[in-house]
Amino acid sequence: MRDNLIKYILGIADNSLILGQRLxxxxxxxxxxxxxxxxxxxxxxxxxxxxxxYQYIARLSGNNKTEDDIAFMRSEREYINVLLVEQPNDHFxxxxxxxxYYDVFHxxxxxxxxxxxxxxxxxxxxxxxxxxxYHLRFSSDWIKRLGDGTKESHQKIQExxxxxxxxxxxxxxxxxxxxxxxxxxxxxxxxxxxxAYYQKVSQVLEEATLTVPDEKYYQKGGKxxxxxxxxxxxxAELQYMQKSYPNLKW
Amino acid sequence: xxxxxxxxEKELISVLKTVSDPEIPVLTIxxxxxxxxxxxxxxxxxxxxxxxxxxxxxxDVIEDDIIKAFDDVGKKATVELILSPAWTTDWITLExxxxxxxxxxxxxxxxxxxxxxxLEEKRMVTCPNCKSTKTVVVSQFGSTAxxxxxxxxxxxEPFDYFKCL
Ligand SMILES: [Zn+2]
Numbered sequence: 001m002r003d004n005l006i007k008y009i010l011g012i013a014d015n016s017l018i019l020g021q022r023l024x025x026x027x028x029x030x031x032x033x034x035x036x037x038x039x040x041x042x043x044x045x046x047x048x049x050x051x052x053x054y055q056y057i058a059r060l061s062g063n064n065k066t067e068d069d070i071a072f073m074r075s076e077r078e079y080i081n082v083l084l085v086e087q088p089n090d091h092f093x094x095x096x097x098x099x100x101y102y103d104v105f106h107x108x109x110x111x112x113x114x115x116x117x118x119x120x121x122x123x124x125x126x127x128x129x130x131x132x133x134y135h136l137r138f139s140s141d142w143i144k145r146l147g148d149g150t151k152e153s154h155q156k157i158q159e160x161x162x163x164x165x166x167x168x169x170x171x172x173x174x175x176x177x178x179x180x181x182x183x184x185x186x187x188x189x190x191x192x193x194x195x196a197y198y199q200k201v202s203q204v205l206e207e208a209t210l211t212v213p214d215e216k217y218y219q220k221g222g223k224x225x226x227x228x229x230x231x232x233x234x235x236a237e238l239q240y241m242q243k244s245y246p247n248l249k250w
Numbered sequence: 251x252x253x254x255x256x257x258x259e260k261e262l263i264s265v266l267k268t269v270s271d272p273e274i275p276v277l278t279i280x281x282x283x284x285x286x287x288x289x290x291x292x293x294x295x296x297x298x299x300x301x302x303x304x305x306x307x308x309x310d311v312i313e314d315d316i317i318k319a320f321d322d323v324g325k326k327a328t329v330e331l332i333l334s335p336a337w338t339t340d341w342i343t344l345e346x347x348x349x350x351x352x353x354x355x356x357x358x359x360x361x362x363x364x365x366x367x368x369l370e371e372k373r374m375v376t377c378p379n380c381k382s383t384k385t386v387v388v389s390q391f392g393s394t395a396x397x398x399x400x401x402x403x404x405x406x407e408p409f410d411y412f413k414c415l
Contacts, residue, residue, distance in 0.1 A: 034389035034399065041395040048305020052333065123334035127304055130336070130415045131395075137369070138390055 001184075006057050007080070007177035008187050009121070010070075011223065012109070013053035014081035017071060018231075019102060020046035021238050022089060031092055038138055039095070045131040052124045072242035076235055077225040080175075084167035086222070086230050090160075093146060093153075097160035100139040104200050105171045107136050108193040117185040140204050147208025154209070161205065162213050169218035171197075258288045262295060265319050272311045273394055276349045279312055283341025286332060295320050295327040300337045302415070303395050339415050354378045356385075356400065356411040364414035368398060375411050377402035387411075 023043035030036025054067035084102060089095050110132050113125035146157035172194045174182075181187030202212045221227065241248060258266070258280075266285055271277045279285050279299070287298040297316055301309045313329045320327035339358040342350070347357040356375050358364065366372040368390055375385045382404035390413075392399040397410040 034391070037393070037399075038389060038391035041391040044305040044307075044395050045303065046305070048301075048303060052304055119334065123336065124304075127301070127333060127336040131304060134390060134413070 001180075002060055004177040004180045005118075005186065006060055007175070008181040009053050009057055011080050011175065011178065012113075013050050013057070014079050015085050015102070015106075016046040016050040016053070018079070018081040018234060019085040019098075020044075020050060021234055022085065022087075022098075023095075025089060026095065042099070042135050042138065045135065049124065049128050049131070052127075056120050056124075068242060072239045076227060076231055079227070079231070079235070080223050080225055082167065082170045083219055083222040083228055084164065084170065086228060086234060087164060087167065088230055091156060093156040093160035094164065096139055096142045096146065096157065097164045099135070100143050100204070101164055101168050101201070102171075103132065103136040103139045104197055104204075105168075107132050108197060108200075109188060109190070112188040112193065116188070121186065143204055143210070144208040147205070147210040157208070158210050161210060162215075165213040165215055166217060166219045168197075168201075170220045170222060173220060173223055175223055256286055258285060259290060262288045262290065262297075265323055265325075266297075266316070269312065269315045269319050272308050272315075274350065274353060274355065276353045277342075277346055279316075281343045281346030281349060283343065283346070284312065284337060290325075293326070295325050297327060297329045298332045299329060300332050300335075302337050305395060337415070339412065342412075350412060351376075351378050354409055355397065356409060358412045358414045361414050367411075368413070375400055377405060377407065378409055379407045380405040385409075 020043045023039050023046070026036065027040045027043075028036065030039055050071070051067055054070045057070055058065045058067050084098060087094070087098055107129070110125045110129035114122055114129065116122045116125065143157065143161075146153040148154070172190050174190065178187055178190075182189045205212050263280070266280055266288060267278050269279045271279060271282050271284075274282075282302070284299045284302060285297060286300050287296070289296055299309070299312060299316070309331065313331070316329050317327050342357065350357045356378050359367065359374060363372075363374050367374050368387055371387055373383050373385055376383055377385050377400075379402060382402055384403040385400050386403065387398060388401050388408065389399040391397075392410045396413055396415070398413050399408060400411045401408045
Protein backbone atom coordinates (compact mmCIF):
# COMPACT_ATOMS: atom_id res chain seq x y z
CA MET A 1 0.00 0.00 0.00
CA ARG A 2 2.73 2.46 0.95
CA ASP A 3 4.72 1.82 -2.24
CA ASN A 4 1.63 2.25 -4.34
CA LEU A 5 0.73 5.47 -2.57
CA ILE A 6 4.23 6.78 -3.23
CA LYS A 7 3.95 5.84 -6.88
CA TYR A 8 0.55 7.47 -7.12
CA ILE A 9 1.85 10.75 -5.68
CA LEU A 10 4.92 10.67 -7.94
CA GLY A 11 2.60 10.41 -10.94
CA ILE A 12 1.21 13.83 -10.08
CA ALA A 13 4.32 15.43 -8.60
CA ASP A 14 6.72 14.56 -11.43
CA ASN A 15 4.46 16.38 -13.89
CA SER A 16 4.68 19.52 -11.78
CA LEU A 17 8.46 19.22 -11.39
CA ILE A 18 9.24 18.76 -15.07
CA LEU A 19 6.77 21.39 -16.27
CA GLY A 20 8.11 23.78 -13.62
CA GLN A 21 11.64 23.12 -14.85
CA ARG A 22 10.64 23.71 -18.48
CA LEU A 23 9.01 27.03 -17.56
CA UNK A 24 12.03 27.97 -15.48
CA UNK A 25 14.15 27.80 -18.66
CA UNK A 26 12.20 30.82 -19.89
CA UNK A 27 13.29 33.05 -17.01
CA UNK A 28 14.71 36.16 -18.70
CA UNK A 29 13.58 34.93 -22.15
CA UNK A 30 9.84 35.65 -22.14
CA UNK A 31 8.44 37.66 -25.07
CA UNK A 32 7.87 40.66 -22.77
CA UNK A 33 8.46 41.45 -19.13
CA UNK A 34 4.92 40.70 -17.87
CA UNK A 35 4.76 37.35 -19.65
CA UNK A 36 8.23 36.44 -18.47
CA UNK A 37 7.20 37.10 -14.87
CA UNK A 38 3.92 35.23 -15.30
CA UNK A 39 5.62 32.12 -16.69
CA UNK A 40 8.21 32.02 -13.94
CA UNK A 41 5.53 32.61 -11.29
CA UNK A 42 3.62 29.62 -12.66
CA UNK A 43 6.87 27.68 -12.50
CA UNK A 44 7.27 28.70 -8.87
CA UNK A 45 3.74 27.56 -8.01
CA UNK A 46 4.39 24.20 -9.65
CA UNK A 47 7.71 23.70 -7.88
CA UNK A 48 6.09 24.67 -4.58
CA UNK A 49 3.40 22.04 -5.09
CA UNK A 50 6.12 19.55 -6.06
CA UNK A 51 7.90 20.23 -2.77
CA UNK A 52 4.72 19.51 -0.82
CA UNK A 53 4.29 16.18 -2.60
CA TYR A 54 7.97 15.19 -2.31
CA GLN A 55 8.11 16.14 1.39
CA TYR A 56 5.13 13.85 1.92
CA ILE A 57 6.80 11.02 -0.02
CA ALA A 58 9.98 11.53 2.02
CA ARG A 59 7.94 11.16 5.23
CA LEU A 60 6.27 8.02 3.91
CA SER A 61 9.60 6.53 2.83
CA GLY A 62 11.43 7.02 6.13
CA ASN A 63 15.16 6.15 6.12
CA ASN A 64 16.05 9.86 6.34
CA LYS A 65 15.02 10.36 2.73
CA THR A 66 14.64 14.01 1.80
CA GLU A 67 12.65 15.89 -0.82
CA ASP A 68 15.95 16.60 -2.60
CA ASP A 69 16.75 12.87 -2.94
CA ILE A 70 13.45 12.42 -4.72
CA ALA A 71 13.80 15.49 -6.93
CA PHE A 72 17.42 15.07 -7.93
CA MET A 73 18.77 11.59 -7.34
CA ARG A 74 16.55 9.34 -9.42
CA SER A 75 17.44 7.94 -12.83
CA GLU A 76 15.44 8.81 -15.94
CA ARG A 77 13.39 5.61 -15.89
CA GLU A 78 12.22 6.39 -12.33
CA TYR A 79 10.51 9.65 -13.31
CA ILE A 80 6.91 8.98 -14.29
CA ASN A 81 5.79 12.35 -15.69
CA VAL A 82 3.73 12.34 -18.88
CA LEU A 83 5.47 13.08 -22.18
CA LEU A 84 3.49 16.32 -22.64
CA VAL A 85 5.29 18.25 -19.90
CA GLU A 86 8.79 17.39 -21.11
CA GLN A 87 8.19 18.73 -24.64
CA PRO A 88 10.51 21.63 -25.51
CA ASN A 89 9.65 25.32 -25.51
CA ASP A 90 10.39 25.73 -29.25
CA HIS A 91 8.45 28.92 -29.94
CA PHE A 92 6.02 30.78 -27.65
CA UNK A 93 3.01 29.02 -29.22
CA UNK A 94 4.43 25.69 -28.02
CA UNK A 95 4.89 27.05 -24.49
CA UNK A 96 1.25 28.13 -24.39
CA UNK A 97 -0.19 25.00 -26.05
CA UNK A 98 1.63 22.72 -23.59
CA UNK A 99 0.58 24.87 -20.66
CA UNK A 100 -3.05 25.02 -21.76
CA TYR A 101 -3.33 21.26 -22.33
CA TYR A 102 -1.83 20.64 -18.90
CA ASP A 103 -3.70 23.38 -17.01
CA VAL A 104 -7.13 22.11 -18.05
CA PHE A 105 -6.17 18.64 -16.82
CA HIS A 106 -4.46 19.94 -13.69
CA UNK A 107 -7.47 22.03 -12.72
CA UNK A 108 -9.88 19.08 -13.02
CA UNK A 109 -7.45 16.84 -11.15
CA UNK A 110 -7.09 19.27 -8.24
CA UNK A 111 -10.83 19.76 -8.11
CA UNK A 112 -11.29 16.01 -7.61
CA UNK A 113 -8.25 15.41 -5.42
CA UNK A 114 -9.70 17.78 -2.81
CA UNK A 115 -12.07 14.94 -1.91
CA UNK A 116 -9.29 12.39 -1.43
CA UNK A 117 -9.52 10.34 1.75
CA UNK A 118 -5.82 11.09 2.21
CA UNK A 119 -5.72 14.28 4.27
CA UNK A 120 -2.35 15.50 3.04
CA UNK A 121 -3.25 15.08 -0.62
CA UNK A 122 -6.59 16.79 -0.05
CA UNK A 123 -4.82 19.71 1.66
CA UNK A 124 -2.28 20.09 -1.16
CA UNK A 125 -5.12 20.07 -3.69
CA UNK A 126 -7.16 22.66 -1.77
CA UNK A 127 -4.19 24.99 -1.86
CA UNK A 128 -3.19 24.02 -5.39
CA UNK A 129 -6.52 24.61 -7.05
CA UNK A 130 -6.46 28.31 -6.24
CA UNK A 131 -3.10 28.61 -7.96
CA UNK A 132 -3.98 26.41 -10.90
CA UNK A 133 -7.10 28.45 -11.62
CA TYR A 134 -4.82 31.46 -12.24
CA HIS A 135 -2.62 29.32 -14.51
CA LEU A 136 -5.61 28.15 -16.53
CA ARG A 137 -6.87 31.69 -16.85
CA PHE A 138 -3.46 32.79 -18.12
CA SER A 139 -3.01 30.03 -20.71
CA SER A 140 -6.63 30.21 -21.94
CA ASP A 141 -6.29 33.98 -22.42
CA TRP A 142 -3.15 33.49 -24.49
CA ILE A 143 -4.76 30.76 -26.62
CA LYS A 144 -7.50 33.25 -27.47
CA ARG A 145 -5.15 36.17 -28.03
CA LEU A 146 -2.90 34.22 -30.36
CA GLY A 147 -5.69 32.33 -32.13
CA ASP A 148 -7.78 35.41 -32.64
CA GLY A 149 -4.74 37.64 -33.23
CA THR A 150 -2.73 38.14 -36.42
CA LYS A 151 -2.43 35.69 -39.30
CA GLU A 152 1.01 34.67 -38.11
CA SER A 153 0.04 34.20 -34.44
CA HIS A 154 -2.99 32.16 -35.52
CA GLN A 155 -0.89 29.89 -37.71
CA LYS A 156 1.77 29.40 -35.03
CA ILE A 157 -0.60 28.55 -32.19
CA GLN A 158 -2.56 26.20 -34.47
CA GLU A 159 0.70 24.45 -35.35
CA UNK A 160 1.56 24.01 -31.66
CA UNK A 161 -1.97 22.91 -30.72
CA UNK A 162 -1.85 20.27 -33.49
CA UNK A 163 1.64 19.02 -32.66
CA UNK A 164 1.06 18.68 -28.91
CA UNK A 165 -2.40 17.15 -29.22
CA UNK A 166 -0.93 13.62 -29.50
CA UNK A 167 0.31 13.90 -25.91
CA UNK A 168 -3.07 14.66 -24.32
CA UNK A 169 -4.43 11.13 -24.19
CA UNK A 170 -1.63 9.92 -21.92
CA UNK A 171 -3.03 12.16 -19.18
CA UNK A 172 -5.94 9.71 -18.97
CA UNK A 173 -4.00 6.47 -18.86
CA UNK A 174 -3.96 4.71 -15.52
CA UNK A 175 -1.12 2.75 -13.97
CA UNK A 176 -1.61 -0.23 -11.68
CA UNK A 177 -0.91 2.00 -8.66
CA UNK A 178 -3.56 4.45 -9.87
CA UNK A 179 -6.18 1.70 -10.01
CA UNK A 180 -5.37 0.45 -6.53
CA UNK A 181 -5.45 3.93 -4.99
CA UNK A 182 -8.72 4.78 -6.71
CA UNK A 183 -10.26 1.76 -5.02
CA UNK A 184 -8.94 2.99 -1.67
CA UNK A 185 -10.68 6.35 -2.15
CA UNK A 186 -7.31 8.10 -2.20
CA UNK A 187 -6.73 8.44 -5.93
CA UNK A 188 -8.78 10.27 -8.52
CA UNK A 189 -10.24 8.34 -11.43
CA UNK A 190 -9.12 10.55 -14.29
CA UNK A 191 -11.55 8.89 -16.69
CA UNK A 192 -14.36 10.53 -14.71
CA UNK A 193 -13.41 13.88 -16.18
CA UNK A 194 -11.95 12.91 -19.56
CA UNK A 195 -15.06 14.09 -21.37
CA ALA A 196 -15.11 17.37 -19.45
CA TYR A 197 -11.46 17.83 -20.36
CA TYR A 198 -11.95 17.56 -24.11
CA GLN A 199 -15.08 19.67 -23.90
CA LYS A 200 -13.26 22.49 -22.14
CA VAL A 201 -10.30 22.27 -24.52
CA SER A 202 -12.60 22.39 -27.56
CA GLN A 203 -14.60 25.28 -26.17
CA VAL A 204 -11.53 27.49 -25.67
CA LEU A 205 -10.03 26.52 -29.04
CA GLU A 206 -13.28 27.33 -30.84
CA GLU A 207 -13.51 30.65 -29.05
CA ALA A 208 -9.98 31.31 -30.27
CA THR A 209 -11.09 30.56 -33.87
CA LEU A 210 -8.78 27.55 -33.89
CA THR A 211 -9.48 24.11 -35.32
CA VAL A 212 -9.83 21.30 -32.79
CA PRO A 213 -7.46 18.52 -33.87
CA ASP A 214 -9.12 15.20 -34.68
CA GLU A 215 -5.99 13.04 -34.79
CA LYS A 216 -6.66 9.68 -33.16
CA TYR A 217 -3.05 8.54 -32.90
CA TYR A 218 -1.54 9.24 -29.48
CA GLN A 219 1.88 9.08 -27.86
CA LYS A 220 2.50 7.42 -24.51
CA GLY A 221 5.32 6.09 -22.35
CA GLY A 222 6.17 8.71 -19.72
CA LYS A 223 3.99 7.10 -17.07
CA UNK A 224 5.99 3.88 -17.52
CA UNK A 225 9.27 5.78 -17.27
CA UNK A 226 9.88 5.61 -21.02
CA UNK A 227 10.60 9.17 -22.04
CA UNK A 228 11.24 11.17 -25.16
CA UNK A 229 14.76 12.19 -26.20
CA UNK A 230 14.27 15.53 -24.40
CA UNK A 231 14.16 14.08 -20.91
CA UNK A 232 17.88 13.37 -20.62
CA UNK A 233 18.74 17.00 -21.30
CA UNK A 234 16.20 18.23 -18.76
CA UNK A 235 17.60 15.94 -16.07
CA ALA A 236 21.21 16.80 -16.92
CA GLU A 237 20.48 20.42 -16.08
CA LEU A 238 18.11 19.70 -13.20
CA GLN A 239 20.40 17.24 -11.43
CA TYR A 240 23.79 18.74 -12.17
CA MET A 241 24.42 20.43 -8.81
CA GLN A 242 23.23 17.54 -6.64
CA LYS A 243 25.15 14.96 -8.67
CA SER A 244 28.35 17.02 -8.66
CA TYR A 245 28.10 17.97 -4.98
CA PRO A 246 25.96 15.32 -3.28
CA ASN A 247 23.94 16.60 -0.29
CA LEU A 248 24.75 20.20 -1.08
CA LYS A 249 22.60 22.75 0.75
CA TRP A 250 21.94 26.38 -0.12
CA UNK B 251 -15.11 32.37 11.28
CA UNK B 252 -11.99 30.24 10.98
CA UNK B 253 -9.83 33.04 12.32
CA UNK B 254 -11.10 32.30 15.81
CA UNK B 255 -9.51 28.88 15.70
CA UNK B 256 -6.07 30.45 15.90
CA UNK B 257 -4.49 29.31 19.14
CA UNK B 258 -1.84 31.81 20.05
CA GLU B 259 -0.78 32.18 23.69
CA LYS B 260 -0.89 35.83 24.77
CA GLU B 261 2.65 35.79 26.21
CA LEU B 262 4.11 34.83 22.82
CA ILE B 263 2.47 37.59 20.79
CA SER B 264 5.07 40.25 21.57
CA VAL B 265 7.83 38.05 20.11
CA LEU B 266 5.84 36.92 17.06
CA LYS B 267 5.02 40.56 16.35
CA THR B 268 8.69 41.24 15.65
CA VAL B 269 8.76 38.80 12.73
CA SER B 270 7.62 40.13 9.37
CA ASP B 271 7.07 38.84 5.86
CA PRO B 272 10.47 39.26 4.13
CA GLU B 273 8.77 40.24 0.85
CA ILE B 274 6.47 42.80 2.50
CA PRO B 275 8.48 43.97 5.53
CA VAL B 276 5.68 46.21 6.87
CA LEU B 277 3.46 43.19 7.41
CA THR B 278 4.01 41.11 10.54
CA ILE B 279 3.38 37.39 10.28
CA UNK B 280 0.47 37.88 12.71
CA UNK B 281 -1.16 40.48 10.46
CA UNK B 282 -0.54 38.18 7.52
CA UNK B 283 -2.45 35.41 9.32
CA UNK B 284 0.15 32.73 8.67
CA UNK B 285 0.62 31.84 12.36
CA UNK B 286 -2.05 29.28 13.20
CA UNK B 287 -0.84 28.10 16.57
CA UNK B 288 1.79 29.11 19.11
CA UNK B 289 2.14 27.62 22.56
CA UNK B 290 4.82 26.85 25.08
CA UNK B 291 5.08 23.20 26.08
CA UNK B 292 7.69 22.15 28.64
CA UNK B 293 9.81 25.21 27.98
CA UNK B 294 9.74 24.85 24.20
CA UNK B 295 7.70 27.18 22.01
CA UNK B 296 5.85 25.33 19.29
CA UNK B 297 4.69 27.41 16.36
CA UNK B 298 2.56 26.23 13.44
CA UNK B 299 2.58 28.31 10.30
CA UNK B 300 0.72 27.82 7.04
CA UNK B 301 2.09 28.87 3.64
CA UNK B 302 0.40 31.67 1.71
CA UNK B 303 1.34 30.08 -1.65
CA UNK B 304 2.68 26.55 -2.25
CA UNK B 305 5.90 27.92 -3.70
CA UNK B 306 6.24 30.91 -1.40
CA UNK B 307 10.00 31.24 -0.90
CA UNK B 308 9.34 33.46 2.12
CA UNK B 309 8.20 30.51 4.26
CA ASP B 310 11.71 29.12 4.86
CA VAL B 311 12.91 32.59 5.88
CA ILE B 312 9.91 33.11 8.17
CA GLU B 313 10.65 29.78 9.86
CA ASP B 314 14.26 30.79 10.54
CA ASP B 315 13.20 34.26 11.70
CA ILE B 316 10.72 32.85 14.24
CA ILE B 317 13.35 30.56 15.72
CA LYS B 318 15.80 33.47 15.90
CA ALA B 319 13.25 35.84 17.48
CA PHE B 320 12.58 33.42 20.31
CA ASP B 321 16.27 32.66 20.65
CA ASP B 322 16.85 36.40 21.22
CA VAL B 323 14.61 36.26 24.30
CA GLY B 324 16.23 33.05 25.52
CA LYS B 325 13.58 30.62 24.36
CA LYS B 326 13.88 27.54 22.20
CA ALA B 327 11.31 27.30 19.43
CA THR B 328 10.28 24.74 16.82
CA VAL B 329 8.28 25.61 13.73
CA GLU B 330 6.03 23.29 11.80
CA LEU B 331 4.52 23.98 8.39
CA ILE B 332 0.91 22.86 8.20
CA LEU B 333 -1.09 22.68 4.97
CA SER B 334 -4.63 22.36 6.25
CA PRO B 335 -6.74 24.44 6.43
CA ALA B 336 -5.33 26.32 3.44
CA TRP B 337 -4.44 29.97 4.00
CA THR B 338 -6.78 32.55 2.52
CA THR B 339 -6.42 36.29 2.04
CA ASP B 340 -9.36 36.66 4.46
CA TRP B 341 -6.90 35.94 7.25
CA ILE B 342 -5.01 39.19 6.67
CA THR B 343 -6.05 41.44 9.56
CA LEU B 344 -7.46 44.95 9.20
CA GLU B 345 -4.14 46.36 10.45
CA UNK B 346 -2.44 44.21 7.83
CA UNK B 347 -4.63 45.55 5.03
CA UNK B 348 -3.85 49.09 6.15
CA UNK B 349 -0.12 48.33 6.28
CA UNK B 350 -0.26 46.86 2.77
CA UNK B 351 -1.94 49.95 1.37
CA UNK B 352 0.50 52.31 3.08
CA UNK B 353 3.31 50.23 1.61
CA UNK B 354 1.92 50.71 -1.92
CA UNK B 355 0.22 47.36 -2.41
CA UNK B 356 -3.55 47.37 -2.96
CA UNK B 357 -5.12 44.90 -0.50
CA UNK B 358 -7.27 42.00 -1.83
CA UNK B 359 -10.96 42.57 -2.60
CA UNK B 360 -13.53 39.85 -1.98
CA UNK B 361 -13.41 36.79 -4.34
CA UNK B 362 -16.23 37.96 -6.64
CA UNK B 363 -14.81 41.44 -7.03
CA UNK B 364 -11.36 39.91 -7.52
CA UNK B 365 -12.58 37.94 -10.55
CA UNK B 366 -14.32 41.02 -11.90
CA UNK B 367 -11.24 43.22 -11.75
CA UNK B 368 -8.88 40.57 -13.13
CA LEU B 369 -11.12 39.05 -15.81
CA GLU B 370 -13.65 41.65 -16.81
CA GLU B 371 -11.27 44.47 -15.99
CA LYS B 372 -13.83 46.32 -13.89
CA ARG B 373 -12.43 49.32 -12.07
CA MET B 374 -12.65 48.64 -8.37
CA VAL B 375 -9.07 48.48 -7.16
CA THR B 376 -8.03 51.68 -5.44
CA CYS B 377 -4.66 53.12 -6.37
CA PRO B 378 -2.56 53.08 -3.16
CA ASN B 379 -0.79 56.21 -4.37
CA CYS B 380 -3.61 58.66 -5.22
CA LYS B 381 -6.74 56.67 -4.17
CA SER B 382 -8.25 56.87 -7.66
CA THR B 383 -10.26 53.87 -8.84
CA LYS B 384 -9.42 54.52 -12.49
CA THR B 385 -7.06 51.56 -12.45
CA VAL B 386 -6.47 48.78 -14.98
CA VAL B 387 -4.88 45.37 -14.79
CA VAL B 388 -1.58 45.11 -16.68
CA SER B 389 -0.77 41.49 -15.85
CA GLN B 390 -2.40 38.83 -13.69
CA PHE B 391 1.04 38.01 -12.33
CA GLY B 392 3.04 40.69 -10.55
CA SER B 393 6.38 40.91 -8.78
CA THR B 394 5.61 37.78 -6.76
CA ALA B 395 3.17 34.91 -7.29
CA UNK B 396 0.65 36.42 -4.87
CA UNK B 397 0.30 39.74 -6.69
CA UNK B 398 -1.11 41.11 -9.95
CA UNK B 399 0.26 44.16 -11.71
CA UNK B 400 -1.99 47.21 -12.08
CA UNK B 401 -1.56 50.76 -13.26
CA UNK B 402 -3.38 53.93 -12.31
CA UNK B 403 -4.71 56.05 -15.14
CA UNK B 404 -4.86 59.17 -12.99
CA UNK B 405 -1.42 59.36 -11.41
CA UNK B 406 0.09 56.92 -13.97
CA GLU B 407 1.82 54.89 -11.26
CA PRO B 408 2.11 51.12 -11.66
CA PHE B 409 1.37 49.18 -8.46
CA ASP B 410 0.83 45.67 -7.13
CA TYR B 411 -2.56 44.29 -6.15
CA PHE B 412 -2.63 41.44 -3.64
CA LYS B 413 -4.65 38.69 -5.35
CA CYS B 414 -7.53 37.01 -3.62
CA LEU B 415 -6.80 33.45 -2.54
ZN1 LIG C 1 -3.05 56.74 -8.77
